[in-house]
Each structure stands twice: as C-alpha cells, then as structure tokens.
Amino acid sequence: MDSLVTHSSILAIAIPLLAAFLTPLASKVGDRARNTVVIGALALAEFLVIILARDIYLNGLHVYTLGAAATDLTIPEHYMVPVRIILEVDAMSVFMGLITTTISLAGAIYSISFLKQETGGDRFYTLLLLLAVGMLGLEFTGDMFNFFVFLEILSISGAALAAFRTRFGDATEGGFKYIVISAVGALVVLFAVGILYAQYNVLSMAALAQAIQYTALDKIALALLVVALAMKLASVPLHMWAPDTYSVAPAGTTPMIYVASQACLYGMFRVLFSLYGVSLDTLAIGWIVIVLGVLSMFVGVTMAVHQSDIKRLMAYHAISQSGYMLLGIGVGLAVLADPQALASYGREAISGGIFHIINNALYKGLLFLTAEALFFSLGTRDLNKMGGMFRNMRYTAIFFIVGALAISGVPPFNGFTSKLMIYESVYNFSPVLAVIAMLVSIVTLASFTKAFQSAFTGPALPQHDNIREVPKPMLIGMGILAIAIVFFSLFPSLVVNTIVTPATDALIDQAGYIGAVMGGA
Amino acid sequence: MSKIVRTMSNILIPLVFIFGLYIILHGHISPGGGFQGGAVFASGVAMIIVAFGSASVQKRLKEHHLSVLESAGALIFIGLAFGGLATIFFFNFLAGSAVFGNIPPSGSNPGDLWTGGVIPLMNIGVGLKVLGGLSAIVLVMALASSGIEVEE
Amino acid sequence: MTVGLPFNIPFLAVAALISISFIIILTQRNLIKLVMGIVIMQAGVNLFLVSLGYRTGGIVPIFTHAPEGAMVLPVPQALTLTSIVIGVACTALMLSLIVLTYRHTGDTDAEKSRILKG
Amino acid sequence: MRRAAVAISLVVIIGLLVAAAFLIHPFGQPPSQMDDYMIENSQAETGTNNVVAAVLFDYRGFDTLGEATVLFTAVTGVVMLFRAVKKRES
Numbered sequence: 114m115d116s117l118v119t120h121s122s123i124l125a126i127a128i129p130l131l132a133a134f135l136t137p138l139a140s141k142v143g144d145r146a147r148n149t150v151v152i153g154a155l156a157l158a159e160f161l162v163i164i165l166a167r168d169i170y171l172n173g174l175h176v177y178t179l180g181a182a183a184t185d186l187t188i189p190e191h192y193m194v195p196v197r198i199i200l201e202v203d204a205m206s207v208f209m210g211l212i213t214t215t216i217s218l219a220g221a222i223y224s225i226s227f228l229k230q231e232t233g234g235d236r237f238y239t240l241l242l243l244l245a246v247g248m249l250g251l252e253f254t255g256d257m258f259n260f261f262v263f264l265e266i267l268s269i270s271g272a273a274l275a276a277f278r279t280r281f282g283d284a285t286e287g288g289f290k291y292i293v294i295s296a297v298g299a300l301v302v303l304f305a306v307g308i309l310y311a312q313y314n315v316l317s318m319a320a321l322a323q324a325i326q327y328t329a330l331d332k333i334a335l336a337l338l339v340v341a342l343a344m345k346l347a348s349v350p351l352h353m354w355a356p357d358t359y360s361v362a363p364a365g366t367t368p369m370i371y372v373a374s375q376a377c378l379y380g381m382f383r384v385l386f387s388l389y390g391v392s393l394d395t396l397a398i399g400w401i402v403i404v405l406g407v408l409s410m411f412v413g414v415t416m417a418v419h420q421s422d423i424k425r426l427m428a429y430h431a432i433s434q435s436g437y438m439l440l441g442i443g444v445g446l447a448v449l450a451d452p453q454a455l456a457s458y459g460r461e462a463i464s465g466g467i468f469h470i471i472n473n474a475l476y477k478g479l480l481f482l483t484a485e486a487l488f489f490s491l492g493t494r495d496l497n498k499m500g501g502m503f504r505n506m507r508y509t510a511i512f513f514i515v516g517a518l519a520i521s522g523v524p525p526f527n528g529f530t531s532k533l534m535i536y537e538s539v540y541n542f543s544p545v546l547a548v549i550a551m552l553v554s555i556v557t558l559a560s561f562t563k564a565f566q567s568a569f570t571g572p573a574l575p576q577h578d579n580i581r582e583v584p585k586p587m588l589i590g591m592g593i594l595a596i597a598i599v600f601f602s603l604f605p606s607l608v609v610n611t612i613v614t615p616a617t618d619a620l621i622d623q624a625g626y627i628g629a630v631m632g633g634a
Numbered sequence: 635m636s637k638i639v640r641t642m643s644n645i646l647i648p649l650v651f652i653f654g655l656y657i658i659l660h661g662h663i664s665p666g667g668g669f670q671g672g673a674v675f676a677s678g679v680a681m682i683i684v685a686f687g688s689a690s691v692q693k694r695l696k697e698h699h700l701s702v703l704e705s706a707g708a709l710i711f712i713g714l715a716f717g718g719l720a721t722i723f724f725f726n727f728l729a730g731s732a733v734f735g736n737i738p739p740s741g742s743n744p745g746d747l748w749t750g751g752v753i754p755l756m757n758i759g760v761g762l763k764v765l766g767g768l769s770a771i772v773l774v775m776a777l778a779s780s781g782i783e784v785e786e
Numbered sequence: 787m788t789v790g791l792p793f794n795i796p797f798l799a800v801a802a803l804i805s806i807s808f809i810i811i812l813t814q815r816n817l818i819k820l821v822m823g824i825v826i827m828q829a830g831v832n833l834f835l836v837s838l839g840y841r842t843g844g845i846v847p848i849f850t851h852a853p854e855g856a857m858v859l860p861v862p863q864a865l866t867l868t869s870i871v872i873g874v875a876c877t878a879l880m881l882s883l884i885v886l887t888y889r890h891t892g893d894t895d896a897e898k899s900r901i902l903k904g
Numbered sequence: 905m906r907r908a909a910v911a912i913s914l915v916v917i918i919g920l921l922v923a924a925a926f927l928i929h930p931f932g933q934p935p936s937q938m939d940d941y942m943i944e945n946s947q948a949e950t951g952t953n954n955v956v957a958a959v960l961f962d963y964r965g966f967d968t969l970g971e972a973t974v975l976f977t978a979v980t981g982v983v984m985l986f987r988a989v990k991k992r993e994s
Contacts, residue, residue: 766979801918839939861964
C-alpha cells in the first residue's frame with residue numbers, strides 16, 4: 114500500500130493518460146467498454162489523489178523525481194543543481210487536484226447520455242481524459258517547462274472540446290477564440306521560461322526560486338508570466354473569449370474548461386508565491402493582483418445582468434467570481450512581506466480566497482450543468498424562450514436553486530462562508546474593497562433570482578408541456594456536485610481545517626518548497 | 635496530378651519511407667529520433683496524397699488504420715515509461731541489461747546500435763505515433779478541404 | 787547589465803520576430819493572417835530557445851565520431867523540439883477550426899468574431 | 905479607444921522584448937552547470953551517444969511524454985472536428 118502512496122502523484126497523471134490512449138481501441142469493442150474505461154480511470158485518479166492528499170496532510174510535501182534511482186534523489190550525488198524533472202506536490206497542488214478530479218468525474222458521468230445523439234463519442238472522451246490529464250499535470254509538476262507543456266495540453270483539448278458541436282456556427286468560433294488566446298498565452302509563458310533558463314540554467318521551480326535575485330530580466334519574465342496566465346484566466350482586460358467558449362462547450366465539459374482556467378489561477382499563484390515569493394516587492398505586485406480581481410468582479414457582474422443566454426450569463430458570473438479569489442489572495446500577497454499584518458489578516462485572506470476556489474468550482478460547475486440540462490431538453494439557451502420548467506424538470510430545478518443560493522452567498526451555503534472570510538480580512542486591509550465585494554455579491558443574487566424566475570417559475574409556454582426530466586447519468590453528475598456543496602455548507606470549519614489551511618501554509622511557506630528539492634530544510 | 639509527378643513519386647516514395655525509418659531507428663547514436671523520423675515518413679504520405687489525390691488515397695488508406703497505428707505507438711511509449719515503475723516512473727531499466735543494453739565507451743566512438751537501453755524502443759514508439767498522427771492530420775485536412783466526408 | 791550590442795544579434799532578431807507577430811495579431815482581421823502571426827511567434831520563440839544554448843565554437847552534442855571541442859548545450863535543443871511539435875499541433879487545430887468557420891460563414895473575415903475586443 | 909489600447913500595448917510589448925534582448929547573456933557564453941552534467945554523464949547513465957536523445961527520453965522524458973500527448977490531442981481533435989455529423993433524433 115505505501116508503495117502505491119509513493120507513486121500516487123505520477124500514477125494520478127499517468128493512469129488517465131493511459132486510458133486516453135486506450136479509448137480509441139476500447140471504443141472499437143463497444144460504447145459500454147469505452148465508458149467503463151473512462152469512468153474507471155477518472156475514479157482511480159480521484160482515489161489516488163485522495164490517498165496522496167491524506168499522505169501530504171500527515172507528513173508534508175511530496176517530491177517525486179522521474180527517472181532517478183530513488184524518488185527523493187532530486188539532485189545527483191555530489192552536484193548542486195537538479196537535473197531531472199521533479200513532481201513537487203504540496204498541500205496547495207493536491208487541493209487543486211481534488212477539485213480537478215471531482216469535477217472531471219462529474220463531467221464524464223454527465224456526458225454519457227449526451228453522447229447518444231452525437232457521433233465521434235470516443236474522440237470526445239479521449240479529449241475529456243486528456244483535459245483532466247493536462248490539469249492534473251499542471252498542478253503537480255515542479256518544473257517550469259513541464260508547466261508549459263501541460264498548459265498546452267489543456268488548451269488544445271479544451272479548444273477541441275469547445276468546438277465539438279461543429280454544426281453550430283458559434284461553437285467553432287468559441288473554440289477558435291480559446292485556442293488563439295491559449296496559443297499566444299502559452300508562447301509568452303515559454304518565452305518567460307526561456308529568459309529564466311538563460312539566466313540560471315536550471316528549469317526546476319525550486320532551484321529557480323532559490324537562485325532568483327529579482328534582476329531587471331526577472332521583472333520582465335514575471336510581467337510576461339502574469340500577463341499570459343491572466344489572459345488564460347479570463348481576468349478582465351483579456352476576458353473577451355470566456356463567455357463565447359463557456360457558452361458553446363458541450364455537456365459535461367463546460368465546468369472542466371472553467372476548472373482549467375482555475376488551474377491557470379493556481380499556476381499564477383505558484384509563480385507569485387513559490388517561484389518569486391519574498392524576493393519580489395510584494396506590495397506592488399499584490400496591488401496589481403487586487404486591481405485585476407476588483408476589475409473582474411465589477412465588470413463580470415455588470416455584463417452578466419442583462420444577458421439573455423443562460424450560459425453566457427453564468428460565464429460572466431464565473432469571471433466575477435474568479436475576481437473574488439484574485440482579491441482575497443492578492444491581499445494576502447500584498448502583506449506577505451510584513452509578518453505582523455500577515456498573521457492578523459493576510460493568512461485569513463489567502464485561505465478565504467483558496468476556500469472560494471473550491472466552492473466556486475462546485476457551484477459554478479453545478480450551474481453550468483443545469484444550464485446544459487435545460488439546453489438538452491429545451492434545445493435553446495435563451496432565457497426568454499424558457500418558462501415554467503419547475504413542474505417538468507423538478508430535479509434540475511432543485512439543483513439550480515442549490516447552485517444559485519450558493520453563488521449569491523446566502524448564509525448557510527459554502528459561498529457565504531468563503532466570501533465572509535474574504536470580506537473580514539479585506540476589510541482590515543482596505544474597507545473600500547470589502548464594500549465593492551459585498552455590492553457585487555448582492556448584484557449576483559439579483560441576477561440569479563431573475564434567471565431562476567424566467568427559467569423555472571412563471572407561465573409554462575405551450576410548446577414545452579411534453580418536456581420530461583433529463584436522463585439518469587446527467588442527474589448523477591449534477592447530484593455529485595450538489596452533495597459536495599451541501600457537505601461543504603454543513604461542515605465549513607471541518608473542511609477549512611483539513612483542506613484549506615494546509616494549502617494556505619503550503620502556499621506561503623516558500624522556504625519549505627525550496628528545501629524539499631534543494632535539500633536545505 | 636500529371637503522369638510525370640505520379641511516376642516520380644512512385645520512385646521516390648520507398649526511398650522517403652526507408653529514410654524516415656532509418657532516422658527513427660538511429661535516433662540514439664546519430665542526429666534524429668522518433669519525432670524527426672515520423673515527420674519524414676509523414677511527408678512521404680503527404681507526397682502520395684498530393685500526387686494521387688486524397689479521394690483515391692482514402693480508398694486504400696482509411697483514417698482508422700492510422701488511428702490504430704497512432705494508439706499503438708503511444709501505448710508502446712507509455713508502456714515503456716510504466717515498465718520502469720519497479721524503481722520509478724520513466725526509469726531506464728534496460729540500460730546495462732541484455733536488450734539494447736551496451737554502455738558505449740565514453741568520449742568519441744564509432745557508435746554501436748545496441749546501446750541506449752529503453753531509448754531506442756521509445757524512439758520507435760514515438761516514431762510510430764508521429765507517423766500515424768501526422769499522416770492522419772494531412773489526410774483528414776486534405777479530405778476536408780476538398781469537401782469529401784471522412785469515413786468514420 | 788552586460789550589454790553586448792554586436793554579440794546579441796540573434797536575440798534582437800527574436801525581439802523583431804515576436805514584435806511583428808504581436809503587430810499582426812493585434813491589428814489583422816482575417817483569421818488566416820491571425821494564424822500566420824501565431825506561426826511567426828512560434829518561429830521567434832523557437833529561435834530564442836535554440837540561440838540560448840549556443841557556445842562559441844561548440845560542436846554537435848553527439849559522441850559518434852565527435853571532433854574535438856566543447857559541446858553545445860543539449861537542453862535548449864530538446865526544448866525547441868518539443869516547442870516545434872506543440873507549434874505544429876496548435877497550428878493544425880487552428881487551421882481546421884478556420885475551415886469549419888469558413889463552412890458556416892462563407893468568409894474568413896473576423897468582422898463578426900472580434901477576438902480581442904469582442 | 906480600441907486603437908489607443910492596441911497602440912499602447914504594442915509599444916509596451918516591443919519595449920519589453922528589446923530590453924530583454926539587450927539584458928540577456930552575450931550570445932556565445934551561456935551559464936551551463938546543468939548541461940555540463942548531462943554532457944559528461946549521459947553516456948554512462950543512459951548509454952546513448954546522442955546527448956539530445958538522452959535529454960529527450962531519459963533526463964526529461966516526462967516532457968516528451970507530455971509532448972506526445974499534445975500531438976495525440978491535436979490529431980484526435982482534428983479528426984473529431986471533421987467527423988461526419990448525423991442529425992440528432994430528438
């Protein structure tokens with residue numbers, strides 16, 4: 114069993130990859146064989162990430178050197194620089210890994226019924242598995258060039274999935290925008306990695322973090338990395354592609370493409386906290402991240418209010434919600450330098466932002482799935498053409514209520530607890546920001562009640578009376594996320610202590626991150 | 635395409651394929667490897683498509699043949715990576731063993747094919763994958779731009 | 787601040803290539819020209835990665851019949867190979883998406899799908 | 905407004921690139937502690953003459969696996985996009 118734990122970090126990436134290579138052959142046997150291979154691989158990946166998480170919470174950071182004689186032989190015997198690729202999994206990466214595997218499993222189960230009417234189902238599932246592999250690889254790797262390779266994998270598989278329904282004009286357009294933005298972003302990341310490699314001749318993040326002296330070139334590399342990842346993250350000045358791509362992505366893939374942009378958010382924080390950490394002047398960079406967050410919150414919600422297409426409405430809300438995370442963790446970054454402020458509210462802000470990542474992934478994923486269920490049965494995404502679906506699609510309506518209440522931060526739900534943590538800590542930092550955050554949350558509540566009223570209650574349109582509930586796999590997919598949301602809402606303190614605080618400490622503790630590879634700590 | 639182009643490509647195609655396979659197999663002792671050799675081979679397939687037209691090529695060379703070839707190459711590659719899992723993922727378990735295991739004398743040497751452990755086998759796996767994949771891309775895009783439906 | 791004007795010509799070429807590609811991406815409307823811009827950027831970044839590894843008077847890092855001399859750095863060459871293959875994959879997907887949009891809209895003008903200011 | 909934003913961002917990008925071109929190490933003298941280790945030990949550890957193949961498949965083999973996955977994704981994506989699409993029954 115413990116040998117499985119030592120190899121769990123690489124197996125969580127390699128087993129879905131093996132399943133992805135097997136899917137074309139398995140689909141020759143039959144659809145049922147293919148579905149079992151896909152769901153089995155994702156369930157196994159979820160199991161591996163869970164035992165990896167338990168091991169990390171017990172005895173700290175997990176280092177895995179690929180190709181060496183032993184897992185912790187990060188640096189060759191009497192040498193001072195790591196040569197091989199090292200997977201460095203700390204509490205923050207495994208936290209993101211939990212989100213990725215849960216959402217991928219829910220999305221895969223959700224997509225089973227969707228594929229009965231579409232051709233090309235086995236290629237759809239291969240790409241879905243590769244999207245999950247891309248996200249997991251990006252979160253677990255401790256090597257800058259490997260980060261670029263997995264960023265590229267999730268971009269290409271996400272773009273191909275977004276353009277799956279080729280008979281709709283806007284699907285190919287949404288996919289094209291996503292691939293153009295991702296290609297340019299990935300090339301800028303590669304250029305920044307080249308600059309860092311040119312200076313320090315090492316590619317492992319920990320070795321780079323130890324060697325970085327924040328010279329003029331490092332500032333340029335930091336600027337390029339932050340801009341490229343902000344572009345992938347759909348934070349405001351570069352968010353134009355997000356509504357088009359999220360609204361066209363088929364079945365269970367919309368939440369996965371959204372979690373892919375959250376993985377890029379993790380990538381940005383890994384660069385800011387672990388690669389540069391205290392060497393950069395944290396106040397200025399912290400304020401830049403805060404401004405990005407506030408802009409995303411504000412513009413996201415104002416654009417969302419008058420949307421008529423239900424998935425575009427949710428896409429703009431997704432942008433505004435990721436603004437919350439940028440705000441929370443930006444405040445933490447701004448006060449990273451002085452320990453007194455960090456202890457009083459900085460740590461609280463970061464754990465609020467991190468807790469908001471998982472909450473948002475769960476209820477935003479659920480809302481996207483309910484919107485797709487409405488599209489599946491009604492054939493339209495336009496809110497004006499819906500109405501009175503409460504009687505016909507009872508379960509979808511209940512899931513929509515759970516998601517809508519959670520996103521607008523209504524007290525018992527998990528959205529409220531993480532937003533509360535962000536409000537409290539941001540208030541100490543600067544009250545204006547907290548007030549803006551609360552305003553945005555109220556507008557979110559308003560726009561979701563409007564959406565619920567026009568979709569579910571209200572007069573039943575005549576042509577919709579024969580609509581029946583969505584098939585069972587879609588309900589199971591939505592059910593997984595709904596149960597997770599309810600669990601998170603009932604035991605917030607338990608969740609925060611077991612998952613979120615270790616992730617916050619791991620993100621802040623740069624010395625531990627470097628020591629695990631360079632043998633210092 | 636015209637008769638001259640067809641006869642010339644008939645003569646050239648075996649040479650291009652052999653050269654592509656040569657680059658794949660000698661990847662660990664001379665410049666080249668899986669990707670470069672696969673690309674050379676795929677350029678041969680592209681030459682066939684240009685010379686004989688994508689419609690006639692699709693009658694003989696179906697797309698799912700190429701996807702099986704590609705999956706097989708990928709499975710060889712990740713299988714070899716899994717092979718070293720006894721010690722660690724991607725461990726070169728054949729270096730120094732019986733198969734492909736000779737260790738070349740350090741410094742400049744004439745280069746012996748029977749060296750490199752897992753690397754030549756991985757080269758072959760990646761070569762098959764790139765060969766199948768790039769030919770599939772060229773074939774499908776040629777069919778798509780000429781408006782012929784791709785047979786599933 | 788080692789500023790070597792005559793020695794850094796390759797890096798200036800890289801700066802020129804990437805600036806040209808950004809100009810194309812931000813101003814061009816036609817989708818195919820946009821993809822050409824991205825291909826130029828790929829070429830620029832690949833040139834940058836390769837020229838990082840050059841050692842003056844270095845020889846090919848292969849020991850078969852290797853002449854005397856210090857060897858050029860091998861890692862940037864491996865990174866460039868990976869980057870080239872990724873560039874091919876990206877370009878293939880972008881071009882096939884353009885073929886599909888062309889089937890729907892009948893032209894490749896990006897008037898309707900404004901990429902950056904949508 | 906859009907032209908101004910494009911112009912400003914272009915000037916900033918070109919400025920960053922030219923500054924990087926000047927600040928980087930002179931063309932022929934890169935720092936090379938990681939690469940020297942690979943040049944000296946690749947024959948002994950991996951048994952190959954071609955150091956680039958050793959780097960590609962043994963020292964940084966995971967990159968090559970990731971990159972083979974990228975090519976596999978692109979091929980699956982392209983073939984999926986051009987599949988024959990049959991109409992939905994419902």
